[in-house]
Amino acid sequence: MLIPLALLMSPMQQQPTNQPTEIYAAMPAIGGLTGLSAERQLHSVTVTIGKETATFETLTTFRSEAGGEGNVGLTFLSRGRTHYDIKDMWASWNKVDMETPDAMSTKSMGGPDRPGMISTQMHVYNFPVSMPPKGTGALRMKFTLPLAKVGYGLAQREIKYRFGAMMHGMDQLRMIIKYDPNTVFNVEHTDVPAGKMEVGPNGAYWKADGLTFEGKGEVTFRFFPKQLQD
Numbered sequence: 562m563l564i565p566l567a568l569l570m571s572p573m574q575q576q577p578t579n580q581p582t583e584i585y586a587a588m589p590a591i592g593g594l595t596g597l598s599a600e601r602q603l604h605s606v607t608v609t610i611g612k613e614t615a616t617f618e619t620l621t622t623f624r625s626e627a628g629g630e631g632n633v634g635l636t637f638l639s640r641g642r643t644h645y646d647i648k649d650m651w652a653s654w655n656k657v658d659m660e661t662p663d664a665m666s667t668k669s670m671g672g673p674d675r676p677g678m679i680s681t682q683m684h685v686y687n688f689p690v691s692m693p694p695k696g697t698g699a700l701r702m703k704f705t706l707p708l709a710k711v712g713y714g715l716a717q718r719e720i721k722y723r724f725g726a727m728m729h730g731m732d733q734l735r736m737i738i739k740y741d742p743n744t745v746f747n748v749e750h751t752d753v754p755a756g757k758m759e760v761g762p763n764g765a766y767w768k769a770d771g772l773t774f775e776g777k778g779e780v781t782f783r784f785f786p787k788q789l790q791d
Contacts, residue, residue, distance in 0.1 A: 580641065580715075582640060582641030582642055582709065582710055582715075583639065583640050583641070583642065583709030583710075583711070583719065583721065584637055584638070584639035584640075584642040584643075584644075584646050584647065584706055584707065584709075585637065585638055585639075585706065585709070585720070585721040585722060585723065586617060586635065586636070586637050586704070586706070586722060586723070587635075587636040587637070587638065587722075587723035587724075587725060588601070588604055588619075588621070588722075588723065588724050588725060589604075589619070589621050589633050589634065589635045589700055589702065590633070590634055590725075591623055591625075591631060591632070591633045591634075591690070596629050596630055596631045597625065597628075597629040597630055597631025597632075597690070597691070597692060598625060598626075598627060598629075598631075599623040599624060599625040599692060599698070600623065600624055600625075601621055601622070601623055601731055602622045602623065602624055602697075602731065602732050602733070603620065603621065603622040603731065603732055603733040603734075604619065604620070604621045604622075604724070604731060604733070604734050604735075605619065605620045605733065605734075605735050605736070605737075606618070606619050606722060606735070606736040606737070607619075607736075607737045607739070608720060608722075608736070608737070608738045608739065608782075609739045609740070610708070610720065610738065610739065610740040610744055610745060611744065612744055612786070612788065613707060613708060614648070614705050614706060614707055614708060615705070615706055615708055615720045616649075616703065616704070616705045617702075617703065617704055617705070617706065617722075618701075618702070618703045619700075619701070619702045619703075620699065620700070620701050621699070621700045621702075622697060622698070622699050622700075623692070623697065623698045623699075623700070624695075624696070624697050625692040625693075625694070625695070625696055625697075625698075626694065626695060627694055628691075628692045628693045628694035628695070628696055629691070629692065630689070630690070630691040631689075631690065631691075632687040632688060632689055632690065633654075633687070633688050633690050633700055634685055634686065634687050634688075635652075635685070635686045635688070635702065636683060636684070636685050636686075636723075637664075637683070637684040637685075637686075637706075638681055638682070638683055638684075638723070639681070639682045639684065640680070640681050640682075642707065643666075643682065643684075644664040644666060644682075644684040646706065646707055647664075647684070647704055647705075647706060648704070648705040648706075649703065649704060649705045650686075650702075650703070650704040651702065651703045651704070652688055652700065652701065652702045652703075653700070653701045653702075654688065654690050654698060654699070654700055655698055655699055656699070656701075659688050659689075661686065662686055662687055662688065664684040664685065664686055665684070665685045665686075665687070666682055666683065666684045666685075667682070667683050667685075688700075706720075708720065708786075709721065711783065712749075712783070716785065717749060717783050717784065717785055717786075718783070718784055718785075718786050719781065719782065719783040719784075720738070720781075720782050721779055721780065721781050721782075722736065722779065722780045723777055723778060723779045724754065724769075724778040724779070724780070725777065725778045726774065726775050726776060726777075726778055727754075727755075727769070727772065727773050727774050727778060728773055728775070729773065730769075730770075730771040730772055730773045731769075731770070731771070732770065732771070733768075733770050734768065734769045734770060734772070735766070735767065735768035735769070735770070736766070736767045736768075736780055737764065737765075737766055738764055738765040738766070738782055739763070739764045740763065740764060741763070742762055742763065742787070743787050744786065744787055745784045745785075745786065745787065746784070746785045746786060746787040747784060747785045748760050748765070748782070748783075748784045749783045749784055749785055750781065750782075750783040751765065751780075751781065751782050751783070752779070752780065752781040753767050753769075753780050753781075754769070754774040754776065754777075754778040754779065754780070755769045755772040755773070755774040756768070756769050756772060758780070758782075765782060767780060
């Protein structure tokens with residue numbers, strides 16, 4: 562008697578994998594041991610969702626009392642992906658294009674001591690900048706990331722962005738997500754660190770001007786893609 566192949570498979574083999582693969586960005590920052598201290602005044606993020614990727618365009622303005630030279634860092638965090646999945650990165654400082662440096666990658670969590678988890682990698686890009694005393698600077702960035710695959714059977718898609726803790730608030734902090742109904746079939750879940758995200762048929766909008774929040778300060782936008790419903 563022939564035994565169906567499905568009965569020969571272990572329960573784990575029969576279940577669709579639920580291990581997510583993702584890479585997402587954090588808000589740029591100046592600080593640390595760079596010799597330049599500056600506060601962010603404004604940060605805006607515009608995300609355009611495609612069938613397999615999302616393109617991020619950001620604007621961040623800084624103000625420094627003392628001025629000086631240092632680095633502005635852009636950090637990406639990934640699970641199951643690498644910095645090679647970051648495409649078409651572009652940056653400018655005060656409207657002058659900057660050369661993209663090599664990423665510095667370090668393992669931050671997961672691994673042999675935490676079985677069943679995919680290690681999270683941190684990829685940091687440091688761009689050299691300078692500011693005069695009591696000066697300001699405008700950082701514009703653009704990059705494209707693959708959509709994260711999450712949920713049961715990895716059937717959902719997700720974008721995530723980390724703002725970090727906001728203990729003193731920021732003059733302007735906002736995020737716009739653009740998409741086409743032929744790409745986003747149904748928005749399944751949104752999560753924001755403060756306030757509420759407004760969701761419509763062609764996009765979503767969130768702002769936290771002057772608001773404070775703790776923790777990772779992440780925005781999550783999860784949806785079912787249209788092509789899986791056809």
